[in-house]
Each structure stands twice: as structure tokens, then as C-alpha cells.
Amino acid sequence: MSNKLYLRIKKTNQHLYAYVLHNGKQLLTVSTNQKMIQKNIEKIDSQRLPEIIGYFLSEKIKESGLSNIYLKKTYLFHGKVKTVVEELRKNGIIIF
Template sequence: MKVKSKQQYKIMRHRRIRAKITGTKERPRVAVFKSNQYIYAQVIDDKAGKTLASASNYGGKKTKTKTKDKKSEGASKVGEALAEKMKKTGITEAVFDRGGFKFHGRVKAVAEGLRKGGIKI
């Protein structure tokens, strides 16, 4: 019997989630990815295959969400920044794709930031 790694289980969870949810232009999918240091979130229209908006706490020139706070506080700010971008494009509700990660910690903080920004998930 072959032992599966944590990464393989994460991939299996993500495939199971993606089989059930899709994003449309009216209600796009908010996909979350987290690395050890950063968190990324993007709004995707699966029908057209386009990214409508994105935010992260990676300190590039395009984003203003880099903080020296705790990781979960930074993730919450990423959610709020993404909610602001979504409102500018006229999106008020979305489907949340946790990307195979548990809905806990930084992933949950992104969702709470989106809700705080006025997006219905």
C-alpha cells in the first residue's frame, strides 16, 4: 500500500471542490492560494477563462497590501483589497474556492475580509 503525501491529499481535495463549483460573470469564483509567506486571491470567470481581479500580500508594485502584521491579518487585508476591486468592476457576490486548503486560518481570513468588504459569498 502506497502512502500519499499531504500535497497529494490537497490536490485530491481541490479536484473534488473544482468538480462542484464554477464561476460565471455574474457570480465568479474567488480562488485562494497560500504559500508559506504570502497569500494570493483572484476572481475568475470560468466560462470565459479570464481573471477579473486579483490581490496578494506580495510586495510588488501593483499591490498595496504588503504588511508587517501577522499572516492572518495580512490575509484579511488581501480579502478587503480584493473586495474593493470587485466592487469597482460591479461584482457583488462570488463563489469561494479554498483551493484544497482547510477553511481555517489565513484562508478563512480572506473570506472574512471579502465579507467585510461587502461581497456575498
């Protein structure tokens, strides 16, 4: 098994999920259906949701002391996926 950490982003019609995986197991998860985000979801512009997901995930990654995360490309690198990754990079997370 690999010791690499992977970022996986999943999109549905209603929600956006971002996971940090290690050996197929979820270490960290942030999604638009979590309570901390759901409370303010009506107030947030839907275009900003990927930024907010990226911000909360970057904070969790920093708290965990993780670094060097590889992007698991399940979708084309544009739109919401690109926005989440750019937000992570902006907050100091190294993504390959």
C-alpha cells in the same frame, strides 16, 4: 461555460494570493507580493495579512461592480482562507 465568478485563494510559504476568476481567466488579483502591500508588509503583523488581502480584494470587487462570487475550495476552510472570506463578507461581498 458558466457565468459564475469564482474566488480562488492560493497559499505559499511566503505569500498569499486571492483571485476572482471567470471561465478560468483572472479578472482581479490581490497578493502579498504586490507593491501596494509590499511597502507596508514589514509594519503589518503577519496574522493581519489575510484581512488586508480581503479588504483590498473587496475594494477591487466593488469598483468593478461584481457580485455573487462562489468560493473555489482548494484548501480547508480555516485559518488564512477563512479570514480572507470573512473580510470579504464583512465588506459587503456575497460569497456562496
